[in-house]
Amino acid sequence: MTIALVPPAEPAAPEDGRLTRRFAELKTAGRGGLVTFVTAGDPDHDTCLALLQALPGAGADLIELGMPFTDPMADGPAIQAASLRALKSGARMTRTLDLVRAFRAGDRATPLILMGYFNPIYRYGSERFIEDAAAAGVDGVIVVDLPPEEDEELCLPALESGLSFIRLTTPTTDDRRLGVVLRHTGGFVYYVSITGITGAGAATEEAIAAAVQRLRRHTDLPVAVGFGIRTPDQAGAVARVADAAVVGSAIVARIAANLDAEGRATPELLDDVLGFVRALAAGVRGHL
């Protein structure tokens, strides 16, 4: 029996590793994953943390956490409202990172990515954001309004610190542009299945399958598909053709449906939202 004299070293970039490991596990399991989106601090800090901590148990394979912003240009009414609820309850960047730290203290395996708009990051300080996010246990970031044309702002420094920069590709991203968009993308590629805002109409399964095929010709990264996925059936259908299905507005709408007249979480909120996540998880596992 050999006794290790030193504990095994942590991988150089454990945050980056979590995304890669999770997609490898999903591949072994032979299914697509479920990415669940909630907005940090919605409807309040403590409820949001309780939700985050319970999401993996309910079947979320990856967690996408929205950074609240007053002017979410690419989001539909459900996520706009979530942002405003969160801000009203005192959410801010430092609190968002607190949530990540608290989540990470109890879960070393589930990848967590932050999603949002550039201004709150810019105001926080791009360098400081990258450092603090990586230290808190963030695995990747999606910044909606930072196209490759503005890579120097955040993407390149983020890559240096081992944080994946996950890029959105859309139906308007043609083959020529795809190369530019994918160049510094890491972790996975997020395919926005419709031209539109979050929570709007859904693309057909055939269109999604074709788009994923096209992306796979350009990249070996896993492909997650989001926008317009609202039901376990839809999540299941997407998970069959892509590496993961992202559900956001439908979950956030469940949160909104479980608030009292003053906008406070009701005692049923956690059970109801987690029940929905369990149904989505059954969908991606083909257990409908």
Place this chain on the structure above:
Amino acid sequence: MPQLNTYRGGPDERGHFGLYGGRFVAETLMPLVLEVERAYRAAKADPTFKAELDYYLAHDVGRPSPLYLAERLTEELGGARIYFKRDELNHTGAHKINNCLGHVLLAKRMGKPRIIAEPGAGQHGVATATVCALFGLECKVYMGEVDIERQQPNVFRMKLLGAEVVPVKSGSRTLKDAMNEALRDWVTNVDNTYYMIGTVAGPHPYPTMVRDFQSVIGEEVRDQIMAAEGRLPDTLVACIGGGSNAMGLFHDFLDEPTVSLIGVEAAGHGIETGKHAASLAGGVPGVLHGNRTYLLQDDDGQILEGESISAGLDYPGIGPEHAWLHDIGRVRYVSATDREALEAFKRCAAAEGILPALEPAHALAHVIRISGSLPKQHLLVMNLCGRGDKDIFTVANALGVSL
């Protein structure tokens, strides 16, 4: 090739004016923005585009607008010779139509049958609805609920012109939210829609395009003041919301070292109260609506609402070229409060027989402030960029008069 020793060489090929500008948009929009840029570059190089634009500016808008010596005001204030550039006499009553005509001709070249826009005061909406009617294009105007309430006459005019006016109920229900909603529309209707931005903001190439379309104002002023006075003006003054009328007036004079340029932001209840719309005086650089510029925001990067009696000035940002001109000191930016603008409004009516819009009333407030201390031979040109008919209800309300 970057031109040295000029303030007129910007932006760079990626749309940056120094630190400001750029293209901060979602990937869905990026190909569209690049398409607009390509189309605009081609149009700019095509003499028929300019000829067509000039034709409509002359025969539909009524350009050139007069350069008018405000004699009684000059006499009352006892200082500089005050000229008004009368862009309020344009068809539709403001400078906004200069820009909309440029856009609509471009949209036509690009084969886009559907136009969206996001007015604050509604002058841009009226101008958009007008050019869409002129060219038979579908027109959808996003306007904040709050702005709809205070700009009822303009809203009705837009509807008469065939536009669909969509009340925006999200966020603060003013211009910034209307802009968010227009961007959401554009992201949804990517194939057939042209976004007609009303000010020198948004992703590149919009700040440059809008500036170019509005530069006719300053170019005319140059010719007109040379004809009237035989020399260049000493001072140019314009109000600033997003800053399109100011950019249009200033641009031709940026490289004239003897011409001082003054932009007047809306100070609302006063900068010190925090209730204002002066992005330069009270904001810090940030990124919103596709460009980096000075923004009213809190220390978490959340956007604050601008506040001003003038619906056209209460945008929480400012065009990126202004942000740059501010930093390098080529343009001096000051502010005027609601109260000062109202006083200027009344004074202009009484002394000159002109009801100015509340937006240029801010510029006039500053003219009134400085004019008396300037020598009599000092030539001052102020852009009277809009007429005040649309504001009479707001003014009545502020003066405690019920109509």
